[in-house]
Amino acid sequence: MAHxxxxxxxxxxxxxxxxxxxxxxxxxxAPLPSGRKRLPQEPYTPASKWHNSTGRSNPVEAxxxxxxxxxxxxxxxxxxxxxxxxxxxxxxxxxxxxxxLAHTGLSRITFRIKxxxxxxxxxxxxxxxARSIEINTGGPxxxxxxxxxxxxxxxxxxxxxxxxxSSSPQWSIAPNNIRYEHLxxxxxxxxxxxxxxxxxxxxxx
Numbered sequence: 405m406a407h408x409x410x411x412x413x414x415x416x417x418x419x420x421x422x423x424x425x426x427x428x429x430x431x432x433x434a435p436l437p438s439g440r441k442r443l444p445q446e447p448y449t450p451a452s453k454w455h456n457s458t459g460r461s462n463p464v465e466a467x468x469x470x471x472x473x474x475x476x477x478x479x480x481x482x483x484x485x486x487x488x489x490x491x492x493x494x495x496x497x498x499x500x501x502x503x504x505l506a507h508t509g510l511s512r513i514t515f516r517i518k519x520x521x522x523x524x525x526x527x528x529x530x531x532x533x534a535r536s537i538e539i540n541t542g543g544p545x546x547x548x549x550x551x552x553x554x555x556x557x558x559x560x561x562x563x564x565x566x567x568x569x570s571s572s573p574q575w576s577i578a579p580n581n582i583r584y585e586h587l588x589x590x591x592x593x594x595x596x597x598x599x600x601x602x603x604x605x606x607x608x609x
Contacts, residue, residue, distance in 0.1 A: 533557070
């Protein structure tokens with residue numbers, strides 16, 4: 405693994421112009437440069453007709469972004485997030501020590517990798533992922549701690565899908581195609597109540 409100098413912002417494959425970020429409503433995205441593609445997904449909506457008809461009982465929280473120091477809306481390697489300690493990530497990430505969800509008063513959030521378009525495109529229609537992330541254990545979670553928790557969830561999701569057969573070769577998770585080290589976490593956005601999803605870009609270069 406390459407050495408990271410915390411005093412100088414590193415240059416990673418994902419850090420190029422032409423990227424547009426997701427907001428909480430997941431608007432249409434501008435095309436990405438060759439070699440980069442956004443994991444397609446649709447926003448989570450509750451299965452309950454009552455929840456759908458009554459809507460939210462709390463306001464949408466602002467998206468939380470993850471970047472190396474010196475960059476904006478470019479994303480961070482999930483492999484880096486998983487491999488390093490949270491204190492080590494403080495030195496790498498912009499605002500890494502910020503307590504990003506302290507104002508919500510929540511003790512946990514639900515992180516979702518949404519079934520539907522995302523998993524159909526990947527060819528893993530039967531897969532689904534919804535896990536709780538504790539955000540107030542021993543103090544409010546930091547941006548770095550949250551980024552690491554999301555990256556670790558994606559690592560487990562990738563492992564779950566590894567042995568499954570994909571009906572979409574373009575999006576298959578395999579040694580000769582999409583691997584965990586290709587994933588970059590750009591942001592986490594609030595889709596409904598305490599449910600959050602990640603904006604993730606794949607960089608195959």
